[in-house]
Amino acid sequence: MSLKNKLYKTIKTSDKTINNNRKKLKTTSEINPTSLPREFYSVPCRELADSLLGKLLLRKIDNVILKGRIVEVEMYPGGEDKASSSYNERRTPTNEPMYMTPGTAFVYKTYGIYHCFNISALEEGGAILLRAVEPLEGIEEMQKYRSVRKKTPTKTQDLCKGPSNLCTSMCITKEICNKVDMAQSDVLWVETDDFSNDFEIVRTSRIGIDSAGIEWAGKPFRFYIKGNEYVSKRDLSKEKELDV
DNA sequence: AAATCGATGCTCT
DNA sequence: GAGCATCGATTTT
Numbered sequence: 001m002s003l004k005n006k007l008y009k010t011i012k013t014s015d016k017t018i019n020n021n022r023k024k025l026k027t028t029s030e031i032n033p034t035s036l037p038r039e040f041y042s043v044p045c046r047e048l049a050d051s052l053l054g055k056l057l058l059r060k061i062d063n064v065i066l067k068g069r070i071v072e073v074e075m076y077p078g079g080e081d082k083a084s085s086s087y088n089e090r091r092t093p094t095n096e097p098m099y100m101t102p103g104t105a106f107v108y109k110t111y112g113i114y115h116c117f118n119i120s121a122l123e124e125g126g127a128i129l130l131r132a133v134e135p136l137e138g139i140e141e142m143q144k145y146r147s148v149r150k151k152t153p154t155k156t157q158d159l160c161k162g163p164s165n166l167c168t169s170m171c172i173t174k175e176i177c178n179k180v181d182m183a184q185s186d187v188l189w190v191e192t193d194d195f196s197n198d199f200e201i202v203r204t205s206r207i208g209i210d211s212a213g214i215e216w217a218g219k220p221f222r223f224y225i226k227g228n229e230y231v232s233k234r235d236l237s238k239e240k241e242l243d244v
Numbered sequence: 245a246a247a248t249c250g251a252t253g254c255t256c257t
Numbered sequence: 258g259a260g261c262a263t264c265g266a267t268t269t270t
Contacts, residue, residue, distance in 0.1 A: 013258090108262090112251080118262085152266095163262065
């Protein structure tokens with residue numbers, strides 16, 4: 001057989017393999033029957049932010065499941081929002097996932113050492129930042145991941161409190177998780193359970209974006225479950241307002 | 245309980 | 258070269 005033919009055969013074979021794999025991965029249910037489907041994510045930021053609250057965030061590493069309930073999120077709709085990294089349709093290699101299929105994980109590094117984890121929504125450049133979850137499963141593993149950069153042990157309540165703490169404890173890194181399609185993943189995905197929908201949502205300002213200017217920093221784009229002990233920064237005056 | 249401050253490295257302009 | 262969707266240790270009220 002000529003070299004040319006050999007190469008041709010190799011290419012053919014690999015094409016076949018790829019196509020077979022595609023067929024295998026054709027539907028969501030075959031990859032991960034439990035993950036919420038595309039339709040869940042294909043809604044505007046505001047709606048996705050709301051519906052993420054109370055849902056379960058799952059992360060699988062080496063067959064170990066880490067699980068937590070989402071209790072705090074922020075929306076970054078892009079466009080006019082000066083706090084969004086996709087402000088004014090700005091596109092860079094880093095923020096590309098914000099423009100990808102709804103349900104794409106956008107994980108980026110900040111301050112050199114920390115990660116932030118977002119999920120893209122329907123809008124071009126729109127995404128939801130996950131700020132806190134209540135740890136439910138794999139808590140010992142989370143402690144391990146978290147203890148890497150810490151001297152003092154962390155209370156369960158504080159494990160996933162804050163966007164980068166959440167990433168550290170659940171091992172959500174840019175290398176592994178960025179651009180993952182959460183509607184078709186068994187590495188990082190969202191599930192629902194019988195958790196009651198009957199909670200109040202506090203709507204208050206986003207954290208750590210003061211440099212975007214008061215107009216946008218002041219918008220009530222941070223949502224969390226009222227009274228929840230796992231939220232990173234509770235706005236008690238807002239919580240009181242809602243009681244009236 | 246709050247305020248301050250340094251760590252730390254990558255990305256974009 | 259500037260700035261960052263943060264955190265944790267330390268210091269101050």
